[in-house]
Amino acid sequence: MISKFIQNAGWPRIIIALFLLGLFIAAPFVGVRVDTSLANTLVRFGMNGVMVLAMIPMVQAGCGLNFGLPLGIIAGLLGATLSIEWNVEILARLVEFGGKYNLSWLNEAFVTNWREPLGFASAIIIAVPIAAVLGWFYGKLLNRVKGDEMMIATYVGFSSVSFMCIAWLLLPYKHPTMVWGYAGKGLRTTISVEGYWLHVLSDALAIDVNEHLRIPTGMLIFFAVMAILVWIFMRSKTGTAMTAVGSNPEFARASGVNVDKMRTISVMLSTVLGAIGIIVYEQSFGFIQLYMGPFYMALPAVASILLGGASVNKASILNVIVGTFLFQGILTMTPSVINSYLQTDMSEVIRLIVSNGMILYALTRKVRAGR
Amino acid sequence: MSDNNNNAPLLQLDHIGKEFYGNRVLSDITFDIHAGEIIGLVGENGAGKSTLLNILFGMPVIASTGGYEGRLQVDGKNVRFTSPNQALAHGIGMVHQEFSLIPGFTAAENILLNREVLNGSIMNYVFSDRVSTLDREAMHNRASAAIHTLGVNINPDMIVSEMPVGYKQFIEIAREIDRKNTRLLFLDEPTAVLTETEADILLTALKKLAKQGIAIVFISHRLSEVKTLCSRILVLRDGRLITDQPAENLTTREIAALMVGRESERKEIQVEFPSEPVRVDDVNEEIIKPKKKKKKVKPAIKVEHLWVDMPGETVRDVSFEVKKGEIFGIGGLAGHGKLGIPNGIMGLYPAGGKVRLFGRSLTLNKPRAALNRKMAFVSEDRRGVGLLLDEPLDWNITFTAMQTQGRFLLGIPYICQFRNEYAMTKEAKKYIEALSIKCTGPHQLAGELSGGNQQKVCLAKAFVLKPNILLICEPTRGIDIGAKSLVLDTLKNYNKENGTTIIITSSELEELRSVCDRVAIVDEGKIAGILPASSPAEDFGMLMMGQTKQANDNEEEEASA
Numbered sequence: 001m002i003s004k005f006i007q008n009a010g011w012p013r014i015i016i017a018l019f020l021l022g023l024f025i026a027a028p029f030v031g032v033r034v035d036t037s038l039a040n041t042l043v044r045f046g047m048n049g050v051m052v053l054a055m056i057p058m059v060q061a062g063c064g065l066n067f068g069l070p071l072g073i074i075a076g077l078l079g080a081t082l083s084i085e086w087n088v089e090i091l092a093r094l095v096e097f098g099g100k101y102n103l104s105w106l107n108e109a110f111v112t113n114w115r116e117p118l119g120f121a122s123a124i125i126i127a128v129p130i131a132a133v134l135g136w137f138y139g140k141l142l143n144r145v146k147g148d149e150m151m152i153a154t155y156v157g158f159s160s161v162s163f164m165c166i167a168w169l170l171l172p173y174k175h176p177t178m179v180w181g182y183a184g185k186g187l188r189t190t191i192s193v194e195g196y197w198l199h200v201l202s203d204a205l206a207i208d209v210n211e212h213l214r215i216p217t218g219m220l221i222f223f224a225v226m227a228i229l230v231w232i233f234m235r236s237k238t239g240t241a242m243t244a245v246g247s248n249p250e251f252a253r254a255s256g257v258n259v260d261k262m263r264t265i266s267v268m269l270s271t272v273l274g275a276i277g278i279i280v281y282e283q284s285f286g287f288i289q290l291y292m293g294p295f296y297m298a299l300p301a302v303a304s305i306l307l308g309g310a311s312v313n314k315a316s317i318l319n320v321i322v323g324t325f326l327f328q329g330i331l332t333m334t335p336s337v338i339n340s341y342l343q344t345d346m347s348e349v350i351r352l353i354v355s356n357g358m359i360l361y362a363l364t365r366k367v368r369a370g371r
Numbered sequence: 372m373s374d375n376n377n378n379a380p381l382l383q384l385d386h387i388g389k390e391f392y393g394n395r396v397l398s399d400i401t402f403d404i405h406a407g408e409i410i411g412l413v414g415e416n417g418a419g420k421s422t423l424l425n426i427l428f429g430m431p432v433i434a435s436t437g438g439y440e441g442r443l444q445v446d447g448k449n450v451r452f453t454s455p456n457q458a459l460a461h462g463i464g465m466v467h468q469e470f471s472l473i474p475g476f477t478a479a480e481n482i483l484l485n486r487e488v489l490n491g492s493i494m495n496y497v498f499s500d501r502v503s504t505l506d507r508e509a510m511h512n513r514a515s516a517a518i519h520t521l522g523v524n525i526n527p528d529m530i531v532s533e534m535p536v537g538y539k540q541f542i543e544i545a546r547e548i549d550r551k552n553t554r555l556l557f558l559d560e561p562t563a564v565l566t567e568t569e570a571d572i573l574l575t576a577l578k579k580l581a582k583q584g585i586a587i588v589f590i591s592h593r594l595s596e597v598k599t600l601c602s603r604i605l606v607l608r609d610g611r612l613i614t615d616q617p618a619e620n621l622t623t624r625e626i627a628a629l630m631v632g633r634e635s636e637r638k639e640i641q642v643e644f645p646s647e648p649v650r651v652d653d654v655n656e657e658i659i660k661p662k663k664k665k666k667k668v669k670p671a672i673k674v675e676h677l678w679v680d681m682p683g684e685t686v687r688d689v690s691f692e693v694k695k696g697e698i699f700g701i702g703g704l705a706g707h708g709k710l711g712i713p714n715g716i717m718g719l720y721p722a723g724g725k726v727r728l729f730g731r732s733l734t735l736n737k738p739r740a741a742l743n744r745k746m747a748f749v750s751e752d753r754r755g756v757g758l759l760l761d762e763p764l765d766w767n768i769t770f771t772a773m774q775t776q777g778r779f780l781l782g783i784p785y786i787c788q789f790r791n792e793y794a795m796t797k798e799a800k801k802y803i804e805a806l807s808i809k810c811t812g813p814h815q816l817a818g819e820l821s822g823g824n825q826q827k828v829c830l831a832k833a834f835v836l837k838p839n840i841l842l843i844c845e846p847t848r849g850i851d852i853g854a855k856s857l858v859l860d861t862l863k864n865y866n867k868e869n870g871t872t873i874i875i876t877s878s879e880l881e882e883l884r885s886v887c888d889r890v891a892i893v894d895e896g897k898i899a900g901i902l903p904a905s906s907p908a909e910d911f912g913m914l915m916m917g918q919t920k921q922a923n924d925n926e927e928e929e930a931s932a
Contacts, residue, residue: 237788241774243762250756254719254748255771256739314761 010309016326023333030340035213037333043202044328046219047284048300050226051277052324054270055305059315060234061266062246063142064149065305069298070157071138072131072274074164079127080279080288081187083119084196085175090122091115120197120283127275134160135271139264150312154298161295168290191288202284219284226276227317233269242266246313277301299359303327306362327362331355379447380405381555381586382427382463388440389422389433389610396422397610400441404555409577409587411601411618413594413630419610420590424557428465429458462554464547466561468849470539474532479514481531482546488513517545521576523569535683535706536564541573548580555586562591563849566704566878574600592851594623606630627852669730671695671840671872672716677724678896679708679715686711686722687896693840693874695729698866700887700904701876702911708896709876710751713842717741717748719756728840742775747833751844751876753822757829760818764810765792765799767817767828772835802831806861823854830861841865844876859886880911 006014027034051069058066066072083090091111098106111118138156145152169186173179178191192198204218233239245252245262253259278297282288305315308323335350380403389397397419404410414420425432426439429452433439443450445461452458458465472481480487488510489503514527523541531539540561547556558577562570574596581587591597597604597618604621606613606629613629614621621629670692679686686708693699703709715722718738726733734740741748750756759767773779779795782788799813806827810820817828826846833841846862847855863886866873877883883890884904891901892914899914 232789235789236782237773237777237780237790240766240770240790244759244766244770244774247759247761248756250752251759251770254717254738254750254756256742256775258739 013309013322013326016307016330020326020329020333023337027333027337030337032336032340033212035210037336039213040332041329043216043284044332045325046216046223047281048304048328049223049324050280051274051301052304052320053226053230054273054277055301056230056315056320057242057266057269059310059313060246061242061263062249062313063263063266064153064312065302066153066270067150067298067302068138068153068156069274069301070294071134071160072271073278073294073297074160075131075134075271076127076275076278077288077290078130079123079275080282081173081178081191082126083123084178085173087119087196091118116197116200120200123279124276127279128272131272131275132268135268136264138271139267142267143260143263157298161292165291187290189291193282193286193288197283198286200283201280219280222280231317238265300327300355303359303362327358330358381446383444385444386441387426389426391436395610400612402605402612402615404586404588406554406586407581407584408603409581409589409601411597411604412588412590412607413597413604413626414607418607420607424465424559427557428463429454462552464550464553465557466543466547466559468559468563470543472531472539472542475530477528477530478525478542479510479527481542482514482517482549483510513549517549520548520579521545522572537566537569537705540564553585557588559590560592562593562596567880568704570596594626598623630852669695671729673727675725677712677715677722677726679711679720679722681711681714681720684708684711685896686715689898691891691898691901693872695872696870697889698873698875698887700883700890701874701893702880702883702890703893705878707893709893710844713748713844713874713876717746717842739775742771745839747836747838747841749829749833749843749846751848753825753829758817758825761816763814764817764828765795765813768799768802768831768835769795771832798835802834806831823850826850826854826858830858834865838871841871841873843873846875846877847879847882862886
């Protein structure tokens with residue numbers, strides 16, 4: 001019974017879970033509040049969950065781990081910045097639209113009351129088609145390099161970030177909260193989403209257990225909904241074909257499945273999820289980070305899903321949930337506990353050591369489910 | 372070789388036994404091997420042959436699962452191998468069922484791997500042999516000598532990846548005999564991938580090796596080979612040594628009976644299809660039947676000037692017709708293109724020419740088009756193309772039908788459709804029962820089944836499609852006798868019951884002659900001739916040897932004139 005559980009869960013996960021538990025137990029003794037830590041862990045789990053979820057379609061279709069997540073993130077950033085740039089206009093159009101089609105509920109008052117959720121929704125609605133188009137090209141590229149997807153994907157991510165470093169400066173954004181004050185053009189490195197859609201999900205239905213522990217229910221529900229959507233998709237005819245392509249492309253081809261098309265769809269889906277993921281992240285974090293911001297975003301997501309027990313060609317929603325929780329839990333707890341113990345401010349250094357150490361560990365754990 | 376003064380046997384096994392996690396796979400195996408002997412080791416899949424070999428060859432898997440019981444003696448001295456290197460040092464060589472060759476290297480490089488002939492240089496004094504260059508010419512000569520011992524003609528400079536499977540097998544054996552101290556050679560199913568002629572060449576070569584004092588343990592499912600080659604025959608069943616007798620005391624039928632452990636000869640295999648149960652009792656009648664109405668039925672498939680670019684199995688120009696309801700066989704030597712024909716028709720490899728199904732032409736190069744025309748295909752490459760090894764059986768069985776015919780789905784077509792797990796499991800259960808697939812249930816992973824059961828899963832996958840035309844490649848490759856007859860009977864039965872046209876491609880001519888109505892022989896990418904299955908075996912042999920039917924007839928005419 002116990003041995004079966006260990007076999008199913010896998011030793012790495014059990015050891016990390018015990019370590020995390022140990023940190024929670026040790027926390028009060030060095031003056032770190034358990035409820036604060038728990039709140040932090042939950043927030044980080046919600047922030048990163050969707051981006052980890054973005055790994056699933058590509059892994060299942062045999063395209064490997066999505067090291068090109070920055071591409072999806074860039075689509076998300078475009079959606080986020082454009083939703084702010086066009087915020088006033090979008091809301092005005094909505095009212096106009098309501099008047100035209102006699103939708104009495106879609107009036108000025110409604111739009112004003114729901115300004116923030118509408119802004120958030122518009123960011124996603126703008127980001128998704130951009131991500132889909134970028135994902136289509138990215139998918140076509142990966143179809144040409146079968147077997148080396150992960151290496152190529154890494155460089156797709158890196159080069160798209162570098163390209164956008166130029167684009168953020170040159171794109172004709174005008175909104176005063178986003179552009180550099182002295183030149184009146186070019187986007188800033190960090191843009192606050194306060195007043196637009198800060199904490200739209202985090203604060204929705206949030207439960208305040210005490211002043212330190214606030215459960216971001218809305219964000220967790222949003223993650224759950226996305227997870228269920230992915231789960232449903234993987235059970236659809238297309239999702240089934242995709243899994244077969246990942247499991248044995250030759251079998252899929254002999255069964256009349258268009259292998260390249262399935263792979264492209266999976267890459268598009270991963271990119272779209274990455275775009276949505278970063279918008280969820282930003283609404284909780286409070287800032288849009290441009291330029292080099294997305295550069296290393298893929299690694300924590302990759303590490304999370306590997307920690308969760310996924311292999312390079314098989315991943316499940318459970319892997320995402322377990323992996324994200326463990327990774328983010330360790331990342332939250334280790335710096336605060338160790339920092340308090342050492343009584344110096346080294347939290348950032350420790351955070352870097354821990355997060356990169358975890359990524360390194362997770363990457364050495366990656367296994368290819370054998371033929 | 373036999374220069375040991377004591378008369379101890381080369382290898383002696385004393386009460387060898389092995390348990391895997393409480394599951395006993397071998398018990399009480401005792402026998403010995405003398406120099407120059409050829410021993411045939413036979414047994415059904417799962418009888419414990421592979422485990423025995425692993426013990427004898429010191430495979431790490433044995434030590435890591437708790438070692439084995441009993442004693443091993445080489446030249447009368449106790450040994451206990453913990454790695455294959457130790458076995459090699461004692462002169463024990465092994466040729467595995469799965470090839471262990473480096474595809475990008477030439478035959479000579481593979482044969483002499485790690486035993487290369489080196490050119491000495493002054494650098495050697497400083498840096499040891501590792502900096503020596505290779506003496507290509509000497510290597511070439513040594514490799515061709517080793518190949519020559521086997522009685523085949525393979526260019527030592529040929530790249531392994533460009534060889535047909537049969538050649539690879541010879542290279543694998545050549546590597547073992549090139550090792551100077553090899554005294555005992557284990558061959559695990561060496562003829563499984565060979566054609567009959569190639570197998571004959573190999574058997575002759577093995578006899579020659581035995582004369583030189585090398586002991587050989589030969590494992591094969593082809594009993595007639597074992598009977599003709601071996602001096603002693605050992606039968607394993609359920610991990611026990613059932614018999615150890617000189618070959619002349621046993622007939623192939625007796626061996627088969629001992630292997631299966633029941634009176635297998637008169638065994639009547641009952642195959643039930645989900646639609647209606649049918650008993651196979653008289654096969655002969657059924658073979659004759661379709662022939663009588665040959666004139667009335669129109670061709671189910673008509674192939675004209677087909678070419679297929681399949682690596683190692685190139686088809687150049689093939690035309691033939693198959694009548695509706697017929698079982699049509701395609702035979703020939705490996706590498707001559709017989710496998711290319713069905714693979715090309717199904718669109719798996721680039722192909723050209725014309726293929727008509729029931730009068731309507733078929734789009735080539737598109738597997739989907741072939742499947743939409745209600746053709747089904749069982750690939751010769753079971754693990755590579757035929758199965759999703761990491762997925763459960765119900766997926767394997769229903770996947771193709773789900774994707775091409777929209778069955779086992781819930782929801783609105785073209786908009787959103789979801790797997791109907793319940794229907795999938797139910798269908799899988801039906802076929803697991805009908806084809807008696809040995810498994811823990813429809814949710815077991817396909818990779819965990821034995822070869823024969825995997826083949827049955829492949830058949831089930833094809834049957835689920837309810838095909839009009841069924842293309843089957845190598846239906847019995849690498850599976851044991853019990854499963855073999857079941858698979859063949861299943862095919863005959865399916866043909867009889869549903870009137871499905873079946874095209875079987877196989878390297879075993881006997882098998883084709885027993886099942887098919889007509890058999891085409893492919894030679895160098897072309898059809899050498901099509902004969903009724905009842906024609907004498909020599910005629911088929913002539914065709915395979917490259918003599919076309921016309922040439923054949925001419926000769927006969929000349930002879931009679």
